[in-house]
Every structure is written in C-alpha cells, then in structure tokens.
Amino acid sequence: MPFVLPSRSCAGTHSTNTKRSENTMSNDKNAPSQKQAAPTSAITPTRAENYPEWYQQVVRAAELAENSDVRGCMVIKPWGYAVWENVQRVLDKMFKDTGHKNAYFPLFIPLSYFEKEAEHVEGFAKECAVVTHHRLAPGIKADGKPGLIPAGELQEPLVVRPTSETIIGASFSKWVQSYRDLPLLINQWANVVRWEMRTRLFLRTTEFLWQEGHTAHANSDEAMVETLKMLEVYADFAENWMAMPVIKGEKTEGERFPGAVHTYCIESMMQDRKALQAGTSHFLGQNFAHASDIKFSDADGKVSFAWTTSWGVSTRLIGGMIMTHADDDGMILPPRLAPSHVVIIPVTHKPETAQAVLDFCNKLAADLRGIAYAGRHVEVEVDARDIRGGDKAWQWIKKGIPLRVEVGPRDMEQDSVFMARRDRGHKDKQSLKRDDFVATVTTILEDMQSSMFARAKAHRDENTKRVDSRAEFDAFFGAKNDAESEDGPGGGAVKGGFALAHYAPDPKVEDELKTRLAVTCRCIPVEGADEPGICIFSGKPSTRRAVFAKSY
RNA sequence: CGGGGUGUAGCUCAGCUUGGUAGAGCGCUUGCUUCGGGAGCAAGAGGCCGCAGGUUCAAAUCCUGUCACCCCGACCA
Known part of the structure; x- marks a missing residue:
C-alpha cells in the first residue's frame, strides 16, 4: 500500500497488528471473541488501515473532543480546549504585537446586512x-404532540454569523470618518x-471557534501589506x-473567499498526503x-472608500495538528502548545515506600514548574490516581503529553527518574x-518540538513532486474512483501528494480536475523565484508552479 | 436534496427470517490475588428493545406510520 509513515523509530510495534484490527473492525458477527494478545498500537485501526477512522479514534482516545447530541456540533473536552487556549494565547499575543486590538461583535447578523455584498x-x-422567531409558546408540534413551538416571528430574520465582514463593516462605517x-x-x-x-470533529463542524481579524486602510498598498503580514503570522x-x-500561497479564483479580491492561505500536508488549508488571509x-x-x-x-482585509484561523488547526503529528498510539502534542508538558507517574504499589515516592514526585513537580518554557512555565501533572500503572501510562500516551516520567522506589534510591518522550517509541x-x-x-522539549517539525517537513518533501506533463499529473494522482488510489476499504491513504506544476489559472481546468481526479489547486506559492514555463493543461505560458493536491 | 443503512445496557453490537416476556464483549462497582507497562478470578449494578398505532393469548421479533442518526454523492475554515 502506498501509505508512507514519517520515518521514526518505533520499530517492531506494528507487525502483528493486522489480525486484531480486522476482527475489531469487521462486521463478521461470528468472529471469535477469544482473548487477543495485548494491542501493539493503542489506536485501532491504524493510519495505514483506515486513515479517516483512525483520526476519529485519536480524537476520542486523546480526549480532545467528542460528538454532541447536536447534529454536526462537537463538545471540546478539557484537554482539547486547553490546546485551543494555548493557540489563542500565542496568536493573541502575535496579533497584539502587530498592532491589533480585540473587540466583539454580535452573533446575529440582520439578513439585510448580509445581502449587501453579492458574491x-x-x-x-x-x-x-x-433565526426567525424570538419566543417559544405552548402548542402542538409537527409530530402532533403538545410542546413548545416557535412564536413571535421576527420582522427581519437574523443570520447566525458564518463570518462577520458585514456586521463588522457596519461598525467600521461609523468608526471611520477621517484618514x-x-x-x-x-x-x-x-x-x-x-x-x-x-462534518468531522475539528476539521469541519457546524459550529466552530475561530478568530477573525478585520482591518481597514487608507490605500490598497497598506491593505495588501496587512494581508501578507497576517499570512506571515499564521505561517x-x-x-x-x-x-x-x-506553504504560503494565493488561491485561484475558484477557491477564493466570497467577496475577496485576493485570498492567501497556508497549506499543509497531512500524513495521508492530503492538503489542509490551515489559515486564510483576504485582501478585500x-x-x-x-x-x-x-x-x-x-x-x-x-x-474615498477604505480598503479592507480579513483573516482567520479556527479550531481546525487542532485537526491539522492531529493529522500532522499523531501516530498509531494516539496524539503527539507539539510541546509549545501542549496543555501539559510532563506527567509524573509515581509507582506506589509498595505501601512502605508510597508516601516517600509521592513526596519525591511532588517536589520534582514543584521544581519543574519553576522553569520557564515557551512563554509560560513547564506544566506538570502528577498522576497519583489509584489505577494500574500501565493503564495510566497508556492514557497519557494517547493524550500525547510530550514527556512521561515514572518514579518508583528504585529510581528514588538512585535519585533518578525514568523518562519517555512521546515522539519516540x-x-x-x-x-x-x-x-x-x-x-x-526545556532542551528536551525543544528538541522534540524541532524534530516533530523536521519529521513533518520531511514527509511533505518526500511526497511533493514536480510534474511537467498532463500524463505525469494523472498518473501521480490516479483516477478519482480508482480503487488503488484510495487504498483499501477505508481509504487509508490517497494516491499522490503535492504536485508542483506550471499552471495558467483557468476555472474550467479546475472544475475538470475536481470532477475527474478530486484534485484541487491548493495555491500558487508566494515564495520562491519565478520560473517561466508552460501550463501543463493549456500550453499557455506560466510564471510559476502551483500546488495541486487532494484536500480536506 | 437523490441512493443505501441503522435504531436493543455508559460504549460496540448479537438476538428478529421460523413471535413465548433480555443477551455478549468492553466499561463501571466490590472483594481476593497481582503489580516497573493496556492484569486474573469471583460477585454485582445497569435496558418498559427510537416513538406511535395495528395483528396476536403473547411482539425486540410481523404490519403500517413517524422521528432520529449514520454512510455514499453535489459544498466548505
């Protein structure tokens, strides 16, 4: 199968996994329920077996989020929300450092506002x-039962914001009088x-959390500088x-934000080699x-009329983090954004040493917490819960905490700790x-941070190909419904990766690619020197290569 | 909105064809034995089988209706 794991040293842990997973995933009701050997990976199925299902299982096993009873909406659990809080904390500082101020605008947008910009x-x-009503009243529901039914129809319906350009624009028009x-x-x-x-947890949910920057400028150049500055912040x-x-790039016409003149984006490659748009910045x-x-x-x-921009990233970033870093044992959190950096697991099954071990661990935790790291201090959990040590360790592995430290009587005697890095086996x-x-x-955490980046980058580079002909392009991606291209029952991996090809933007070409190959033009990179060439689809001249990929 | 599927214990599901009053695994609780890597044994708690009608002595099972959710297609951060 064409699935390619990022190179890492976890050798020998996946070899006997297939049989167990088949039983677990199978609908064969007669499958033997005999005891299986201990799992060789914490997540079933593995990435290679069924990537989309693996993703859902990681989100669940890592306790990041779960589906709610509300269709398409997720409950972000404490561990997942803490990741989001870190994203907020760091980005918010970056926004403030670039001169932005926070404000808050209404959730509800009058329909008439929304209608102002045609595209x-x-x-x-x-x-x-x-929202069409503002009251509930006792009555007979559609199913014939008594209950509460909407009453008090609004004179003008309110749209629940899908984005806030129009409602913020209304404020901006009052706030801006002079240059x-x-x-x-x-x-x-x-x-x-x-x-x-x-919908899929984090990647696409009905309701999601984000930030949206909105700026107004006196001229086009300033607005463009702002647009690209925020793209840089995101990258x-x-x-x-x-x-x-x-990859920082510009979207082609078909992928542009509705109403924008230029849309820029950061595109990232997930472990199944599909692209994820992780952030956008629009010149409006x-x-x-x-x-x-x-x-x-x-x-x-x-x-004069002002020139405006808008830019945003969302909780989708957490989905990107998962699909970039997680492995068959669950989440792996980049240390700088991890809610906690270290879990200390006291080995206290011998009553005579339990208290001493606990004291040792608490003192260690206190010392670690006194150390500064990535804009805060080292965050430490001491997990003294009364459950089995193996269980406890696996829970933290699945949650992706960067460092696991075990301390038992023997370690304590030698004034030592036993440490495992989550990015290693x-x-x-x-x-x-x-x-x-x-x-x-902190050195270990930083080493982990940089090696996670290096591994992800190596994976992307290995799966990025310069493509110089239409035939090569088709072969790289394979047909949309080609069984081999989707690799197995769950679509464990897609064929291809990032194709870099000369392209003279043309919506018709993109429509055709999408229909036939499920491939889209992700962006035209903004960095790198121009490279004159010939569009592989039309033969027209092109000044640079565009990035093509299947995407989320 | 088209095509398919599923609703039974906290979770994953069996049972339905051939009606007879509720099952398994996991999880949970308790006890004992274990314990430097996802433990074993034993006991226990937990479900008016999505909902509403109908057929029947008897419905999780058959019939009708209804609701919900899931999957596949056209959209998207």
Missing part, C-alpha cells in the same frame, strides 16, 4: 443558520456557524508553534467598504538523574 451572499447562503482613523486593526475571538452537509505560528510546515479591496459604506476624508478633504525510555532531568527538560 458574499452567494458564497455563504447555502450554509446559513437563520486619521486609519488603519483600523481589529480582531475578534468568536464562534461561527456554517451549516455543513458533512510563523503553524511552523514554530504547531510544528506544522506550511473596496468591495466590503462599498457594501458597508466605509468612507473617509483624506488629507485633501476628498472622500513507547518502549524507548531512559533513566536520568533527577537533577539532570530538571536541568535539561
């Missing part, structure tokens, strides 16, 4: 939740609703905090300024002197 309406109309009011640099942390047909965050390598020109009447008087007293443990561990813990 915008067209783009979002199909996925809007609409002295510009630039206006605002960010909002919020939830939004997009009524999607199909910086993705690579240096999430350890997720990204004067489109929304016209729609929302954002005007200002310049120094000469001449009235779970049997790859080493004994360290306690003080050495304390002294080097």
Whole structure:
C-alpha cells in the first residue's frame, strides 16, 4: 500500500497488528471473541488501515473532543480546549504585537446586512443558520404532540454569523470618518456557524471557534501589506508553534473567499498526503467598504472608500495538528502548545515506600514548574490516581503529553527518574538523574518540538513532486474512483501528494480536475523565484508552479 | 436534496427470517490475588428493545406510520 509513515523509530510495534484490527473492525458477527494478545498500537485501526477512522479514534482516545447530541456540533473536552487556549494565547499575543486590538461583535447578523455584498451572499447562503422567531409558546408540534413551538416571528430574520465582514463593516462605517482613523486593526475571538452537509470533529463542524481579524486602510498598498503580514503570522505560528510546515500561497479564483479580491492561505500536508488549508488571509479591496459604506476624508478633504482585509484561523488547526503529528498510539502534542508538558507517574504499589515516592514526585513537580518554557512555565501533572500503572501510562500516551516520567522506589534510591518522550517509541525510555532531568527538560522539549517539525517537513518533501506533463499529473494522482488510489476499504491513504506544476489559472481546468481526479489547486506559492514555463493543461505560458493536491 | 443503512445496557453490537416476556464483549462497582507497562478470578449494578398505532393469548421479533442518526454523492475554515 502506498501509505508512507514519517520515518521514526518505533520499530517492531506494528507487525502483528493486522489480525486484531480486522476482527475489531469487521462486521463478521461470528468472529471469535477469544482473548487477543495485548494491542501493539493503542489506536485501532491504524493510519495505514483506515486513515479517516483512525483520526476519529485519536480524537476520542486523546480526549480532545467528542460528538454532541447536536447534529454536526462537537463538545471540546478539557484537554482539547486547553490546546485551543494555548493557540489563542500565542496568536493573541502575535496579533497584539502587530498592532491589533480585540473587540466583539454580535452573533446575529440582520439578513439585510448580509445581502449587501453579492458574491458574499452567494458564497455563504447555502450554509446559513437563520433565526426567525424570538419566543417559544405552548402548542402542538409537527409530530402532533403538545410542546413548545416557535412564536413571535421576527420582522427581519437574523443570520447566525458564518463570518462577520458585514456586521463588522457596519461598525467600521461609523468608526471611520477621517484618514486619521486609519488603519483600523481589529480582531475578534468568536464562534461561527456554517451549516455543513458533512462534518468531522475539528476539521469541519457546524459550529466552530475561530478568530477573525478585520482591518481597514487608507490605500490598497497598506491593505495588501496587512494581508501578507497576517499570512506571515499564521505561517510563523503553524511552523514554530504547531510544528506544522506550511506553504504560503494565493488561491485561484475558484477557491477564493466570497467577496475577496485576493485570498492567501497556508497549506499543509497531512500524513495521508492530503492538503489542509490551515489559515486564510483576504485582501478585500473596496468591495466590503462599498457594501458597508466605509468612507473617509483624506488629507485633501476628498472622500474615498477604505480598503479592507480579513483573516482567520479556527479550531481546525487542532485537526491539522492531529493529522500532522499523531501516530498509531494516539496524539503527539507539539510541546509549545501542549496543555501539559510532563506527567509524573509515581509507582506506589509498595505501601512502605508510597508516601516517600509521592513526596519525591511532588517536589520534582514543584521544581519543574519553576522553569520557564515557551512563554509560560513547564506544566506538570502528577498522576497519583489509584489505577494500574500501565493503564495510566497508556492514557497519557494517547493524550500525547510530550514527556512521561515514572518514579518508583528504585529510581528514588538512585535519585533518578525514568523518562519517555512521546515522539519516540513507547518502549524507548531512559533513566536520568533527577537533577539532570530538571536541568535539561526545556532542551528536551525543544528538541522534540524541532524534530516533530523536521519529521513533518520531511514527509511533505518526500511526497511533493514536480510534474511537467498532463500524463505525469494523472498518473501521480490516479483516477478519482480508482480503487488503488484510495487504498483499501477505508481509504487509508490517497494516491499522490503535492504536485508542483506550471499552471495558467483557468476555472474550467479546475472544475475538470475536481470532477475527474478530486484534485484541487491548493495555491500558487508566494515564495520562491519565478520560473517561466508552460501550463501543463493549456500550453499557455506560466510564471510559476502551483500546488495541486487532494484536500480536506 | 437523490441512493443505501441503522435504531436493543455508559460504549460496540448479537438476538428478529421460523413471535413465548433480555443477551455478549468492553466499561463501571466490590472483594481476593497481582503489580516497573493496556492484569486474573469471583460477585454485582445497569435496558418498559427510537416513538406511535395495528395483528396476536403473547411482539425486540410481523404490519403500517413517524422521528432520529449514520454512510455514499453535489459544498466548505
């Protein structure tokens, strides 16, 4: 099978896995229920067996989130929400450092506001939740039973924001009078609703959490600088905090944000070699300024429309983190964003030494917490729960905590700890002197952070190919419904990866690629030198290669 | 909105064809033995079988209706 694991040293742990997984996944009701050998991987199925199902199982096993009873909506659990809080904390600082201020705008957008920008309406109309009533009254429901039914119809329906350009534009039009009011640099942390047909935890849910930056500028150049500056912030965050390598690029017309003039993005490759759009930054020109009447008087007293931008990242980033780093034993958290860095597991099954071991662990935890790391201090859990040690260790493995430290009586006697790194095999443990561990813990975390990035980047580079002909392109991806291209029953891996090809943008070509190969143009990279060439689809001249891939 | 499927214990499901009053595994509780890597044995708690009608002496099982969810297609951060 073409699935390619990032190279890592977890040798020998997956060899006997297939039989067990087949039984577990099978619908064969006569499958023997005999005891299986201890699992060789914590997650069933593995990535190679069924990537989409593996993803769901990791989210669940790592206790990041779960499906709620509300269709398409997720419950973000404490461990997952703590990751999001770290994302917020770091990004918020980056936004503040680039001059932005936070504000908050209404969840509800009057339909009339929403209608102001034609392309915008067209783009979002199909996925809007609409509030039409403001009261519940006793009555007979559709199923004939008594209950509460909506009453008090609104004069004007309210759209639950799928994005806030229009409602924020309404404020901007009041706030901006003079060129002295510009630039206006605002960010909002919020939830939004997009009524999607199909949902997947973190990657696409009906309601999700995000931030949306909205800015207004006196001229086109400034707005473009802002657009690219925030793209850079996102790339910086993705690579240096999430350890997720990204390609910065511009979307072609078909993939553009509804109403934008230019849409830029960061694109990342997941372990199944599909692309994930991890963040977007839009240059909106004067489109929304016209729609929302954002005007200002310049120094000469001449009235002009402002130039606006918007940019956002969402809880989808957590999905990207999972699909970039997690393995067949569960989540692996990049240390800089991990809710906790170290779990200390006291081995206390001998009553006579239990208290001493606990004291030793608590003292160790206190010392570690005194150390600064990645803008906070080292976060430590002491897991003294009364459950079996193996169970406990596996729970933390699945949750992806970077470092696991076990301390038993024997370690304590030698003033040592037994440490395992989550990005190494779970049997790859080493004994360290306690003080050495304390002294080097941040170095270890940083090493883990950078090796996670390096591994992800190597995976991407290995699966990125320069393609110079249509035939080569087709062969790289395989036909959309080619059984081999989707690799097995669950679509464990897709064929292909990133194809870099010369391309003269043409919506018709992209439609055709999408229909026939399920491939889209992810972006035209903004970095790197121009390279004159010939579009492999049309033969027209092209100045640079575009990135093509199957995508989420 | 088209095509398919499923609703039974906290979770995953069996039982339904051939009606006879509720099952398994996991999880949970308790006890004993274990314990430096996902333990074993024993006992126990937990379900008016999605909902509403109908057939029948008797319905999880058959019939009708209804609701919900899942999967596959056209959209998306």
